[in-house]
Amino acid sequence: MQETERISEAVIRRLPRYYRYLTQLEANNEERISSSKMSKDIALNASQIRRDLNCFGGFGQQGYGYSVSKLKSEIERILGLDRSYNVVIIGGGNMGQALVKYHKNAKKGFNVLMIFETDEKMVGTKVAGTEVMHLHDITMFCEKNQVDIGVICTPKESAQEIADVLVGAGIKGIWNFAPATVLVREGIAVENIHLNDSLYVLGYKLSQDEDAENFL
Amino acid sequence: MQETERISEAVIRRLPRYYRYLTQLEANNEERISSSKMSKDIALNASQIRRDLNCFGGFGQQGYGYSVSKLKSEIERILGLDRSYNVVIIGGGNMGQALVKYHKNAKKGFNVLMIFETDEKMVGTKVAGTEVMHLHDITMFCEKNQVDIGVICTPKESAQEIADVLVGAGIKGIWNFAPATVLVREGIAVENIHLNDSLYVLGYKLSQDEDAENFL
């Protein structure tokens, strides 16, 4: 049981990156990979890679490296990609619609059961084959269908309120696309996608690089 | 000139959060704010907040706190929200389309000039009022229109190739939505939005919380 010591968030956030890389290696029929080769390809320190992977158990072999397929399936297991989740989307605007389509096409394991809206004109219609239900039925629906994850795609004003409702309805994770900080009780996981924030940071970096060039 | 010492990325990534909070305070007609009140409301350590803000100069006043409007406009300036950027989107699929609409509605300062596609059926049409041009004209277009930012919304296979083309065409920043690591030369800024990665991390956290509950 190597997993007793809590794994830091920094490590977890690198796992999907390893996973993407391993998927690519597998597609190229590579059988083995060393931390030093990996280091070059994905621009992470080799020590760090070995340390990260070792958090979950000794997947490697001295003198050989790591088996691509074994490592890939271990990361799959750690990230829970072998499990499946029930998902609802709140808000049927641009982002909500894009996410429904995205899930339909690509994401196994995350089943979008329903979209919730307050706009009466949308209620009863379908978006990419997924039904739209009125928001006031969300608690009932989530309880009945054992929903794991709520995706918040509403305007920022309603984000916290929706989060509270979701948590009340027994949801365990929130994927938040609203440009607002949502606070939840311990034991509930929140992942934020703050598009604005990211764009602002990009803007900042651009101006920094400009300064650096003017300085030369 | 306090900005000589390089500001860490961790600090920069908190600025949009401060900014969101200040916008909200301003909407509520709050004139002043202390680091301790802020700390409670956005769940960050008060020392950290003071330290972060002080990276850019002494915006506060002992015994009083910070002026909401002054602090907000300082952060605006630091993040470059007073500037404006020329943007192109590469890939007119779900995500590309959602982003065009998003920018039309909400984002001042980021002007989407053109969408690029390889799908001949889309070329020449418009998405939410923005024209679609064939990808093979992208270099010419970017050079002619002084494009600052390229948004990659293509499948992962073409992401690196597109990034290389963009950099070759003089672009300074990349907003990457493709689930792939893009590597660029120094001086080019990249911001990644890896939706899959974020969802995987959410899945991981869910299973951790489950474990914790079983342990009780």
Place this chain on the structure above:
DNA sequence: TAGATTGTTAATCGATTAACAATC
């Protein structure tokens, strides 16, 4: 002035990297 709150230094904590012994 007294009270409040910043700006800043010092202490702590955690994450990254280097180094190397273990071992395939």
Place this chain on the structure above:
DNA sequence: TAGATTGTTAATCGATTAACAATC
């Protein structure tokens, strides 16, 4: 066996937090 590469300890680096003097 010799060479390669991991797993792991030790060293470094950077970020966070606590404490408090400065000052409004």
